[in-house]
Amino acid sequence: MRRKFDFYIVPTPIGNISDITFRAIEVLKEVDIIACEDSRVTQKLLNHYDIKTKCISYHKYNEKERVDFMLNFIKEGKTVALVSDAGTPMICDPGSVLLSELKKNNIKVTSLPGACAVTTFLSQIPRDTEEFKFVGFLPKSEKQISDLYEENKYTNMVFYESPNRILKTLKTLQNKNQNIKIAIGRELSKMFEEIITDDIQNIIEHFSNSEIKGEFVCMTFAQEKTELADLKDKISKLKEKRFKSKEITEIVSTLYDVNKNDIKNLLY
Numbered sequence: 240m241r242r243k244f245d246f247y248i249v250p251t252p253i254g255n256i257s258d259i260t261f262r263a264i265e266v267l268k269e270v271d272i273i274a275c276e277d278s279r280v281t282q283k284l285l286n287h288y289d290i291k292t293k294c295i296s297y298h299k300y301n302e303k304e305r306v307d308f309m310l311n312f313i314k315e316g317k318t319v320a321l322v323s324d325a326g327t328p329m330i331c332d333p334g335s336v337l338l339s340e341l342k343k344n345n346i347k348v349t350s351l352p353g354a355c356a357v358t359t360f361l362s363q364i365p366r367d368t369e370e371f372k373f374v375g376f377l378p379k380s381e382k383q384i385s386d387l388y389e390e391n392k393y394t395n396m397v398f399y400e401s402p403n404r405i406l407k408t409l410k411t412l413q414n415k416n417q418n419i420k421i422a423i424g425r426e427l428s429k430m431f432e433e434i435i436t437d438d439i440q441n442i443i444e445h446f447s448n449s450e451i452k453g454e455f456v457c458m459t460f461a462q463e464k465t466e467l468a469d470l471k472d473k474i475s476k477l478k479e480k481r482f483k484s485k486e487i488t489e490i491v492s493t494l495y496d497v498n499k500n501d502i503k504n505l506l507y
């Protein structure tokens with residue numbers, strides 16, 4: 240049967256092999272080729288569902304050189320499905336380079352709904368607001384992580400993290416602000432799935448007591464904005480108690496995570 244589209248973006252399970260749609264299996268069976276990150280990973284899925292379609296590699300190191308091959312292949316009337324090792328392609332996985340070229344060449348592209356660690360995680364974290372910002376994997380240095388948190392502290396910031404970095408990242412965030420509330424989703428849809436929501440100190444203690452394994456999605460909850468009028472009131476009370484300006488600045492900036500210069504402006 241001739242399919243309606245030339246190129247299909249197909250999500251695959253993020254842990255539990257049953258988390259794939261009937262339509263995804265149908266498409267993977269019917270396309271002419273499957274572009275995958277690691278054929279050993281994808282082949283296990285294909286074997287499980289008795290999918291005989293051939294795979295070619297498509298990963299971040301050969302993205303550019305694969306583009307011409309795919310374009311020519313599709314122009315010959317063939318169809319392609321793109322999958323990643325797990326979850327939705329292009330969510331922290333390759334695909335962007337290829338997709339922008341396909342769009343420039345008016346190739347008919349569609350994406351299938353399906354498994355993704357971000358949505359699986361968020362759909363079981365109660366939040367006061369719908370708003371969130373997904374920042375992918377955090378940058379490497381402590382300064383970059385602190386700056387990113389500073390930029391996003393008033394929104395729910397969602398990120399991916401690896402087991403060998405998670406504890407260091409949590410400690411960096413704690414150094415930035417001790418009052419962060421955080422949610423962690425570990426090993427979603429797998430045997431040892433764990434969801435914890437707690438203050439950052441308790442989460443650090445939780446993970447300090449055992450070897451850290453598995454895959455992680457995390458969210459720092461949005462901080463409440465401290466109103467300026469509120470702060471002025473608190474500063475006046477501290478002044479009445481004869482705290483020195485330097486002490487007031489230290490106390491208020493620690494408790495309410497407000498820039499010290501802003502406090503100095505309110506002091507006089």
Ligand code: SAM
Pocket residue numbers: 253254323325326327328329330331332354355356357398399400401424425426427428429454455456
């Ligand atoms: N494309 C994938 C998706 O749709 O979620 C994400 C790929 S990214 C290279 C891999 C990262 O996603 C992992 O390091 C981890 O942070 C997160 N992740 C993937 N599967 C997960 C799971 N089952 N539980 C928690 N986090 C997961």
